[in-house]
Amino acid sequence: MPRELERGYRILFNGKGKYFRPMGIAIVVILPLLMSIYVGLSVYQSLVISFVYLLAVMGLPYLIKLLVHGVGSYKMYFTITLVMYMESAVIDLLLTVIRRVPMVMIGVMIMLPLTSTTVTLLRNPGNNQSITSYLWDLSKLFLMLLIFQLAAYTLILDKVIVGLRVFGIIGIDISMFLLSILIELLVLGRHKSLGTFNYLGMFGTYIYSITAQDGSFFEEALAARAVRTKVKTHIVRLAGYDHAFLIIPYFHGGPIRNVGGGDIIPKIMDLGRELGSSLVYVHGVGSHELDPVTQVDVSRILESIRRTLMSIPNPAPASIESIPLTTVIKGDIKLTAIPLGEKVLTIVSRINKSTDDIPLRVYDELRQLIGPSLDKYILVDAQNGFGSDNSWDDNDVKSLAEAIMELERAPRVKSPLLLGIGHLDASEVSEDQAEIGSAGIYIIIVGFGGRKLLLIDIDGNNITPELNKRLVEGLRDGFDDVVIITTDNHQFTGSFGKLGYKVVGESIDPDKMVINIKRKIEDIKLSQVAPVHAEAEAEVNVIGEDGFKGMVEAAAKTVNEVPQFVFLYLGLPLILALAISLLI
Template sequence: MDFTSQLMKKYRSFFSLPSKSFLAVQIMLIGMLFCTISYWLALGSEGITVGLIDGAISLGLSGIICGHMICKKDGFLTARRALGLILFGIIFVGIGILIGGLLAKAFVNSLILERTYFLTCGVVVVYEYIVIAAVSKDKGIRELFESLAQPTSIVLVHSAVIFIFEGILFAYGVLMFILTCAVSIMTAKLYYSRIEDVGKKILGVGSVSLFRSFIASFILDESEFLENDLKRLSVTKDVEIRTLSFKNENGRCLLVAPLVHPGPFRNVGGAALPTALAESLAGAGIVPLIFHTPTTHEDDPVSSEDCRRAISAVINANYSEGDFKASKPSSSKVGRVTVTVQIFGKTPLVVITRSPIPTEDLPRHVHDICIKKLAEKGYFDGVVVDAHNSMDKEYEPFEKQDEEDLLAALEKSLAAAEETGDLFAGFSQSRLEGFTRKDGIGEGGVMVLVTQVNSCKAAFVSLDGNNLMCGIRERIKEELSKIGYEISEIATTDTHVVTGTAGGQGYHVLGKIVPEGALIKKIVKTVKEAESKISKCGVEFSKHVLRDVNLLGQQGLEMLWSLTEESIHVAKRGIVWLLGAPIIFATVLFLIF
């Protein structure tokens, strides 16, 4: 699993919550449980009724109302997340009053419970303030109101309940609450400022602010803020997009292999590039065939604008009929590496896989050594594809021996592809009906190119997903061989629009949710559709160069990782005094009053 997938896994789990109704029930039950036990400890059986009522009203009902008061329909803090925030606040208060109940029982003094009740509500402001400051764009009075809403409502409603049942007005309790709140807010502000300073020192933008931008992108699909932050650590490079344009009497197919990585995630930067390319080409009446190249997250475009430039360059280019000759397809396996080659005109298409070995992104170095090998064999250029078609829970790195086996397999495939002839080709694209990004498939669906040279047929299939379950590629090839395609390769685009849509590793590898049978059936059907449109075909190789593209880069990844690690370190180190200062202050007030 790569770096951004780990982030998806972590944050997806963090933000996963039950339904609103279930949270509301939990708030009521937990509030009643804590209060009932605490008052039973302090007052005996007489306290059970007071505890039930106080828990239901002070903690439960007021909490639900506060949750709906501070929520926003169009922001991160939806009603469900606001209720989740309230629930954890109630648990915090509940633990405090439970301790108060135990102390009241030990010292036979029920007033101890009341003092801890008010003081705990003041201390919980620390938690409320930090969470709201981290996830909300609101600042100043609004931020303060949201942080104080729950603890203040608990104090006010609880005071009313005690006055009604006990005839006692704890004015000093309210004063204790106000003083503790003041200390809690000052402590929280200092803590927040220290964490922010880590990011400002490394990146020029606060750590919490960067986290908030991440949330806006991940949860709300508002990528602009995060892209602007990532530009601060990006490097500027020229980027190549290699294409093979196929034209026959039935239309045009454009094979696109951008030398950028489709990341980092969701709709940020280049994450949606493969899917957007497929949709844009299809919208222009061109059958897309989008491939993943040997690139990693170092090559992530951080700007959506750069991706729009890439799409425009590909679609608006002038393509001619090109060359009507091609080689026979060939495929060779050496060690764990399989290389499939077909030479179109004078340009080899090279597709690399280690399936069924679980494999992540091949490094950019793999592309470079393949191009060097092609040059040694007399080819001016080529299109190198990372099939990205075998994944499990863990993967094995691409090692030095794999590189040597790759070059040996490439050399064998090139030698076997020397025979040439007229190129006949057909192409087709289809959607996987009933399945969406959440299931692991993008809008590009199934994209197919079939070729025939001197009666030798080949099928190149690209699936708009992020990798394929181990072994499925082999079973697809078996089915395609039954209809005459002895040489075929199945690839995925590595689109990152499917990331952050599921629990666990943050996305579904193709074949995990989409049934294998349905996937194979759709691929075979699309291959047959492409074959029905086969005719003599011309092909043209092009290389489009985009100037000054903002890429994440190795240094950017290292800075991002350093910022994350240092921020977590500061947060952990400061958590003691973040909670300690208000608790110590509350303890002093407890002893004074």
């Protein structure tokens, strides 16, 4: 995902979302109370006004479900209503301070076009509504908001008549309604001209999935545009080491929680527990174009992995002849080679750019440059340096190809392959569940040809460069090389109102992490293993390069229009409301 899009994405989903609702209710109750007291209302009247705000927040979701006839729970519409009234409480307080008379629920009228658009998108996710539907929902929502606003004004009518004529209130409301219609027509017309109108329905399913935690509609929308293809998973049995396997998918575990492959890592961990095996998940080739789109597709992948796990032979350990434990640097590419018999686990890191997915197009270009010998190398996207630039240009692809070809020329070494695995639960490192996923941290020691490497595999969505550096420096003693990788976990991506994914290292205590890993290293015993490679293959629906490109381009066009949309949806209504209130 391009970083300019992900910045806004992370702003929405990051942090302590679990505090959102109580914080919102506090704002909705306290600010109207302060506003009412400021203009000289009695404490009783002020408490009543505050109660009406709270009643509106609690009651409006029921009215929306009743009149809009949409899917979704009360909780989902409550979240939308709460956002609207939080904004309204702030706007009402500011307007009241300026006018020195109670401006009750003017903010909800200012928020009307934005809230109405959201409700329309959510009431029938995945099905594009006509412009008439948007305007009809706008009208119904306006009437609902008017009920609560008039109820509040009725309680303080004597004060309002002195400072703000009744027809002025009606004038503001009617002006906001007419302006909302104009804004809807302008925005929807703009989407049509940009060619992004058809993506509004998909955006509705996306918003629905993160508010309702139900990905079914988003999956349906993705499936309608999906591409049928075969995806494979590299599986390496570490024979001789207590039912341990490496799982390296050549697909992408996304897009978000509860949608398609977003939960595939915890499901693979569940499969391992079911089979009594240790399954170490390592992020292979693929970006969002290789996201499985439905739970059915995920089930097919899991079943293919299950069948392969149960059929892999379990030979006695013996020495192997392979590339030594090696590091190669070319341009911005750093490769770490770990011998696995007939295959080489090849970890791809970046020197300056962010490591964030090896897209399918990059792999296809590599095959053209390298040829069939590329099949010897199981590529792993390290995801070990979160940064602003995660692009792949021609020089990057060329550097990666040159680094692999240098590995191909390296002299082979015959030696026993020694391996040991330790594991830390996420709770042993971080109290924030959004930072490290359910697979925790795997600590893998590899010995081959007289060299020893430490591989730290963290179940997370990338890692800060600072924590990466701290771990490498803190764990280097006794090892020729230390490599940190993450799994690109999307288990918590898109958990609005609860949690949102974090880059590993945003809140973790690095010293505590180093200490816990060192303790685990002391307990790891090395054993000679015989690596046995197999491939699991499943035919599934994925987002596809064209589908992903279309979504990214639509999002990029919309991002470029954000200042105009913000002005239309919020700025213009606020200016008009203030102007009218000053004139009456």
